[in-house]
Amino acid sequence: MSAAAGIAEAAPGTGPGQRALRRFCRHRLALGGLAMVLLLVLACGLGPYLVPYGPLHIDLGVRFSAPFLGPHLFGTDQLGRDLLVRLLMAGRVSLTIGFAAMLISTAAGTLIGAVAGYFGGSVGAALMRFVDAVLCFPQIFLLLALAAFITPTLASITLVIAATAWMEVARVVEAEMKSLRERDFALAAEVLGASDFHIIFRELLPNAVAPIVVAATLNVARAILLEAYVSFLGYGIQPPTPSWGNMLNNAQEYLVTAPWLAIFPGVMIALAVSGFNFVGDGLRDALDPRLERS
Amino acid sequence: MTAAEPVLQVDGLRVRFASDAGAVAAVNGISFALDRGETLALVGESGSGKSVTSLAVMRLLPPPPVCEVGGRISLAEAEGGVRDLLALPEEAMCRVRGDRVSMIFQEPMTSLNPVLPVGEQIAEAIRFHRAASRRVALAAATDLLERVGIPEPRKRLGSYAHHLSGGQRQRVMIAMALACNPEVLIADEPTTALDVTVQAQILELLRRLQQETGMAVIFITHNLGVVAEIADRVLVMYAGRAVEEAEVATLFRRPLMPYTAGLLASVPRLPEAGCKGREGVRFAAIPGTVPDPLALPSGCSFHPRCVHAKPGLCDSEVPDLEDAGPGHRVRCRRWRAIDGS
Numbered sequence: 114m115s116a117a118a119g120i121a122e123a124a125p126g127t128g129p130g131q132r133a134l135r136r137f138c139r140h141r142l143a144l145g146g147l148a149m150v151l152l153l154v155l156a157c158g159l160g161p162y163l164v165p166y167g168p169l170h171i172d173l174g175v176r177f178s179a180p181f182l183g184p185h186l187f188g189t190d191q192l193g194r195d196l197l198v199r200l201l202m203a204g205r206v207s208l209t210i211g212f213a214a215m216l217i218s219t220a221a222g223t224l225i226g227a228v229a230g231y232f233g234g235s236v237g238a239a240l241m242r243f244v245d246a247v248l249c250f251p252q253i254f255l256l257l258a259l260a261a262f263i264t265p266t267l268a269s270i271t272l273v274i275a276a277t278a279w280m281e282v283a284r285v286v287e288a289e290m291k292s293l294r295e296r297d298f299a300l301a302a303e304v305l306g307a308s309d310f311h312i313i314f315r316e317l318l319p320n321a322v323a324p325i326v327v328a329a330t331l332n333v334a335r336a337i338l339l340e341a342y343v344s345f346l347g348y349g350i351q352p353p354t355p356s357w358g359n360m361l362n363n364a365q366e367y368l369v370t371a372p373w374l375a376i377f378p379g380v381m382i383a384l385a386v387s388g389f390n391f392v393g394d395g396l397r398d399a400l401d402p403r404l405e406r407s
Numbered sequence: 408m409t410a411a412e413p414v415l416q417v418d419g420l421r422v423r424f425a426s427d428a429g430a431v432a433a434v435n436g437i438s439f440a441l442d443r444g445e446t447l448a449l450v451g452e453s454g455s456g457k458s459v460t461s462l463a464v465m466r467l468l469p470p471p472p473v474c475e476v477g478g479r480i481s482l483a484e485a486e487g488g489v490r491d492l493l494a495l496p497e498e499a500m501c502r503v504r505g506d507r508v509s510m511i512f513q514e515p516m517t518s519l520n521p522v523l524p525v526g527e528q529i530a531e532a533i534r535f536h537r538a539a540s541r542r543v544a545l546a547a548a549t550d551l552l553e554r555v556g557i558p559e560p561r562k563r564l565g566s567y568a569h570h571l572s573g574g575q576r577q578r579v580m581i582a583m584a585l586a587c588n589p590e591v592l593i594a595d596e597p598t599t600a601l602d603v604t605v606q607a608q609i610l611e612l613l614r615r616l617q618q619e620t621g622m623a624v625i626f627i628t629h630n631l632g633v634v635a636e637i638a639d640r641v642l643v644m645y646a647g648r649a650v651e652e653a654e655v656a657t658l659f660r661r662p663l664m665p666y667t668a669g670l671l672a673s674v675p676r677l678p679e680a681g682c683k684g685r686e687g688v689r690f691a692a693i694p695g696t697v698p699d700p701l702a703l704p705s706g707c708s709f710h711p712r713c714v715h716a717k718p719g720l721c722d723s724e725v726p727d728l729e730d731a732g733p734g735h736r737v738r739c740r741r742w743r744a745i746d747g748s
Contacts, residue, residue, distance in 0.1 A: 297517040304465060305583060306505030306535040315531070319522045 133323075136399040143395020149388030153381075157204035166195035168202040169353055180373045188373045190363070200377055203355040207337050207385065210271050214336035217275035219329040222282025223318070229283070230290025231313050241287060244280045252277050256339055260348035270349050274336050282328045289321035323400030327393055334389035341382050357382050412483050413440035414623050415464070415508070415591050420478035422459050422468065422647075431700045433459045435647040436478070441591065446617065446624040448634045448655070450670070451644035454697050457627045460644075461593045464625075465510055466492060466500045482507065482591070506536040509589035513596040515576035519568035525579045526552075526564025532586040551582040554619075556612060574605035578612065585616060592617075593625045598633060610637050631674050635659060640734070643667050646698055646708040649728065653735040663737040663746055665713045669693040707740065715745050 137143055161168070172193035180188035180196070187196040229240035247255075259273045293299060294317065302316045318325075337357075343349035344358025352359055357378045364374035422434040434456040441447050449457040459468070468474045481489035482503065492503065512518045520528055529551055530544035539547065545564060552560035555578040568576060577597060584592060594613065598606040614637060617624055626637055634641055634655065641658045643651040643666065651664040662668040672691040695712035698704055704711050710721040717740075726740045739745070 297512060297514050298520040300467065301512060301518040301580070301583070302520070303467060304504055304510040305532045305586070306501050306503070307531070308501060308535075311531075311535070316520055316523075320520070322522075 133399045137395050140395040140398055142391045143399070146388045146391025146395065149384055150392060153204060153385055153388065154208060157201050157208055160201040161198050161205075164195060164198040164201070166198050168194065168199045168355055170194060177367070177371045179371075180377075187377055188371070190371070190374055191367060196374065196377060199355040199360065200357075200381055203357045203360055203378065204381060204385070206267065206350055206354065206356045207340055207358075207382075210267065210274065210340045211333045211337040211385070211389075213271045214274040214278060214340075215329050215333040217272065218279035218332055218336075219282050219325065221275070222279035222328075223286050223325060225279070226283035226286025226288075227290050227313050227318060230287035231294055231309065231317065233291070233294075237287070241284075244283050244287075247277075248280050252339070253342060256343060257346065257348060260343050265343075265349055265351055267350070270340060270343065273343075274339050277339070278332050278336060282325065282332070285324045285328050286318075286321055289324060290317055293317045293320050323396075326400065327397045330389055330393035330396055334386045334393065337382065337385050337389070412489075414443045414483045415441040415625075416479075416481045416483075416489070417460075417464065418479040418481070420460060420463055420480065421476070422456070422463050423475045423477075425472055425474070426701070428701050432703075433647055433700060434463065437642075437644070437647075437649050438478075439642055439649070439652065441623045441625060443590070443623055444617065444621045446626055446637055446639045448638035448641045449625060449627045449644060450629065450631065450634055450641055452629060452697050454646075454700065455644040456647040457644050458595055461510065461595050461625060461627055464492065464593060465504060465508065466495070466497075502536065505532060505584075505589070506587045507589055508591045508593065509584040509587070510593040510595065511577070511580045511584045511597045513599050515573055515580050515597075515600065516568075518580055519571075519576055521568050524565045524567055525571070526566075529579070529583050529586055532583040536587045547586070548582070551586060552579070554616070555579070555582045555585075556608075557582075573601050574608060577601060577605075577609055581609075581612065581616070585620070585622075588620055589622060591623050591625065593627070595627045596629070597626075599628070599630070606633070613637065631670060643670070646700065646703060648708065648725075648738065649736075650709065650738045651736065652728075653732075657732070657735055661732075661735075661746070663731050663735070663742040664709075664739045665715050665745060666693070666709045668745075669712075707738070715741050717741065 172189070175183075175189050175193045176191055178189045178193075180186065187200065189196055190199070225240055225244070229237040255277045256273060259276065260270070263269045263273060290313070299312055299316060302312050307316065340349055340356065341358035341361070344356045345362045347359075347362060349358055350356035352363065360378040361375060361382075364371070364378065367374050417440075418438050420434055420437045421432070424431045424433055437456070437460055439447060449460060451457050462468050463476050464480055468476060476493060478493065480492040482492055483489055492500065492508075495503065519525065526545055526548050529548035530541060533539055533544045533547055534541070537544075548564060549560045552563055557563050557575060557578055563571075568579075571579065581597075597613070598609050601609060610633065613624065616622075624637075626633075628634060638655045641651075641653060641655050642649050643658075643664065645666050651658065651662070651667045658667065659671065662671055669691070670693070673693060675690060693712055698708055698711070704722065706722040706724055707713070707716070707726050710716040713721065716722070720740050726738050728736045728738045729742070731737045731742055731746075
C-alpha cells in the first residue's frame with residue numbers, strides 16, 4: 114500500500130492535457146505555425162484601426178502606387194485603394210469563415226460520427242453511407258455547385274464550406290467511437306447506470322478529443338483555402354468587400370503591370386494555410402496516443 | 408441463512424448466441440438464489456458461462472438476434488414482491504444498474520476512463536442515481552475513497568487512472584461500484600489481474616465493506632483459494648450448466664461431482680515439510696479440455712473427461728440436479744456410487 118502510494122506521488126500537473134502541451138511546445142514547426150496564426154489574427158483584428166485609410170476609400174490620384182514607396186506601405190490597386198488595409202479586412206473575412214466553418218463542420222461531423230459509431234447497426238450504416246455518398250463528389254465541384262444556388266454572403270459561404278468539410282471529422286470520430294465503445298471503461302460506465310447520452314459525450318468523446326482537434330485545425334486551413342477558391346472564381350465574397358480570393362481575382366488583369374496586387378494576397382493565403390497546417394501537425398504529434406506514456 | 412426472501416433469484420437462465428456455425432448455448436438453465444449479505448461464488452473454467460451469467464443479470468448482453476436470454480431474474484423490491492429484470496424496459500434497467508445491482512471487473516487497468524480524474528468518475532456514479540450537486544457528490548467521493556482505503560483521499564480526487572497502481576485502481580472501481588450502496592455486487596474476477604499480496608488486501612476490503620453494508624456478492628472466479636477465503640456458498644459451473652452447489656465448507660470437504668473433485672485436486676500445493684525431492688509432487692490435472700459449446704457431448708457434458716463415467720449411463724441424457732444433503736445439489740448420475748467409494 115505505501116509503496117503504491119509512493120508511485121502515485123507524481124500526480125499534480127500530469128493530466129493528459131498538460132503532457133500534450135509540453136510535447137507541443139517542443140515542436141518547433143508547430144510553435145512557428147502558432148506564431149504565424151496568432152500574428153495574422155492580431156494583425157487582422159487590430160491592424161485596420163492603425164492604418165489611416167479605409168478599405169473602401171478610393172483615391173484615383175494614387176492608382177497603382179508601388180509597395181514600400183510612399184505612404185501606402187503595400188501599394189494601391191487600380192482604384193487607389195490601400196492594399197494593406199484591404200488585405201487585413203480580407204483577412205478578417207477569411208479567418209472568420211475559416212473558424213466558423215471549422216466549428217460548424219466539426220460539430221456536425223462529431224455528432225454524426227459519434228452517433229454512427231456508438232449505436233452502429235443500421236443507424237450507423239445509414240449515416241456512414243450518407244457520408245460516403247457526400248464524399249463521392251469532388252469537394253470543389255460540390256462547393257461550386259452549392260455556391261451557384263445561393264446568394265453569397267459571409268454566413269451562406271461559411272455554411273456551404275462547412276457542408277462540404279464535415280465528412281472527414283465524421284469518419285474519424287466514427288472510427289474512434291467504434292473502438293472506444295468496446296473499451297472496458299465504457300462497459301464500466303454502463304454498469305453504473307450511465308445513459309447512452311452520458312457515455313457518448315462524457316466518457317467516450319473526451320477520449321477522442323485528440324483526433325478531433327487535429328482534424329478541426331486542418332479544417333480551418335482548408336476552409337480558408339476553399340473560401341479563396343470560390344471567391345477567386347466569383348461565387349464567394351462579392352466585391353467591394355475584400356477577401357483574399359476576390360483580391361486575387363481582381364489582380365489577374367494587372368498581373369504584369371502591378372504584380373504586388375497578386376503577390377500579397379497570395380502570400381497571406383499561404384501564410385494562413387501553412388500556419389494552421391503546421392499547428393495541426395504539431396497537435397497530431399503532441400496528442401498521438403502512442404506517445405502518451407512517454 | 409435467513410428465512411427472508413432472497414434479494415436476487417435466478418431461475419432457469421438460458422443464454423444463446425447466434426454464430427455462423429449455429430446457435431451457441433453459453434448458459435443452459437442456471438438457477439440460484441442469493442440472500443442478503445451472502446457471498447455466492449460462481450466457479451468454473453473459461454467458457455463455462457460464469458461471466459455470461461453475470462452480464463445477463465446486468466442485462467449487458469447484446470440484443471437479439473445476436474444473443475437471446477431466457478428465464479427469470481428476480482430482484483427483491485424494498486416494499487416486498489419482486490421485479491423481473493429480464494422484462495424491464497431499458498430505461499428502468501438503467502436505474503437498476505449501479506444503484507441496486509453493481510459490478511466490478513477483472514481489469515482495473517482499463518476499466519477507468521483515462522481522461523477523467525477518478526474523483527469525477529466516482530462523483531458521476533453517484534449523480535447517475537442521486538440528485539446531488541457536483542460538490543456534494545465530490546465530498547461523497549472523498550468519503551468513498553477513504554472507505555476503500557485510499558490514502559489522502561482528498562488529494563486523490565484529481566488523480567488520473569495512470570497515476571494509480573493496479574490495487575488502487577481496483578479500490579477506485581470498488582468505490583464507484585459501491586457509490587449508491589447497491590444490494591447486489593457482482594465481482595467478475597476482481598483479483599485475477601492483481602498480484603498476490605494486493606489480492607489479499609482487496610478480498611479483505613470486499614469482506615469488510617460487505618459487513619458494513621450488508622450487500623450480497625456474486626463472486627466470479629476460477630481461483631479456489633479465493634473461494635475458500637471469501638464465499639459462503641459455491642456454484643460450480645461446467646459448459647453452461649450448474650453441476651454442483653453447496654456451502655463452501657461442504658464443497659471442500661465432500662465434493663460429489665467428479666468435476667468439482669478434479670478442480671479441487673488440481674490446486675497447486677507446496678510439498679509438505681519432510682517430503683523430500685522437488686519432483687515429489689505432480690499437478691493433478693483434469694484430462695482433456697472444455698467441450699466445444701457448438702458440439703456438446705451427449706448426456707452429462709463432463710463425461711468424456713470423467714474417470715467415473717459409465718458408458719450407456721452418463722452419455723445418454725443430461726442428469727438432473729439432485730439433492731445430496733442440506734443445501735447441497737449435484738448434477739451427476741453416479742454421485743452416490745462415487746460418494747460411497
